[in-house]
Amino acid sequence: xxxxxxxxxxxxxxxxxxxxxxxxxxxxxxxxxxxxxxxxxxxxxxxxxxxxxxxxxxxxxxxxxxxxxxxxxxxxxxxxxxxxxxxxxxxxxxxxxxxxxxxxxxxxxxxxxxxxxxxxxxxxxxxxxxxxxxxxxxxxxxxxxxxxxxxxxxxxxxxxxxxxxxxxxxxxxxxxxxxxxxxxxxxxxxxxxxxxxxxxxxxxxxxxxxxxxxxxxxxxxxxxxxxxxxxxxxxxxxxxxxxxxxxxxxxxxxxxxxxxxxxxxxxxxxxxxxx
Numbered sequence: 184x185x186x187x188x189x190x191x192x193x194x195x196x197x198x199x200x201x202x203x204x205x206x207x208x209x210x211x212x213x214x215x216x217x218x219x220x221x222x223x224x225x226x227x228x229x230x231x232x233x234x235x236x237x238x239x240x241x242x243x244x245x246x247x248x249x250x251x252x253x254x255x256x257x258x259x260x261x262x263x264x265x266x267x268x269x270x271x272x273x274x275x276x277x278x279x280x281x282x283x284x285x286x287x288x289x290x291x292x293x294x295x296x297x298x299x300x301x302x303x304x305x306x307x308x309x310x311x312x313x314x315x316x317x318x319x320x321x322x323x324x325x326x327x328x329x330x331x332x333x334x335x336x337x338x339x340x341x342x343x344x345x346x347x348x349x350x351x352x353x354x355x356x357x358x359x360x361x362x363x364x365x366x367x368x369x370x371x372x373x374x375x376x377x378x379x380x381x382x383x384x385x386x387x388x389x390x391x392x393x394x395x396x397x398x399x400x401x402x403x404x405x406x407x408x409x410x411x412x413x414x415x416x417x418x419x420x421x422x423x424x425x426x427x428x429x430x431x432x433x434x435x436x437x438x439x440x441x442x443x444x445x446x447x448x449x450x451x452x453x454x455x456x457x458x
Contacts, residue, residue: 184266195321199249208241216303220271221401234296246295281308283365290316290371305332320345352378380428390428
């Protein structure tokens, strides 16, 4: 569980996105696109899920944004140091096959999560169109990598600092208005994925989202990551993390993911070592 490489992909106004390559010889050979790991930085720390972005013979690549206490602690680790615990691969892998024409929509750090799926879909013979969204140019990640596995790439920024100003769903609607697509796959902030589901509903196109629900044990026992899909209770960790976008109860998911916001901010403010 030793950190082999560490790169800061972006650092804008205190928002850092970090890429780490971690020694994981028991996980790397089994990992498939769409799966994730759960890690602990310290013995007394919490468990957090992170998508497996890439893999080598004996290592996996993780990308995360320093948002809460644990991701900030993780970001302080350097090459040569080790994680306390690491388990995976977890979750169902993405169903990779030749669909035809596919659109992948990634927002923020969710761009890291669509990369392995885009790569796998391209290798399966699909025509891959990728839409990337970020708040500003400085926070855009993996542009070069995704261009290498995509037939078309569209980029939008909230502030218009790079390429088109607007939202990923603006481009998505334009594409669906002009051509027929066989699959839409999206990862990013919950509001963005909710808008993707809203847009694709009128076009009768299969739409999948990978949910970044809160998790604790990631084995289906704690119930923390439960989400309502087609009126039934599902667990993101063992039933997902991917679900049909238009079957998800987005309002419930939004409320559940905000349940610990105040506590998280309070803990971060108390931890003076992170200043």
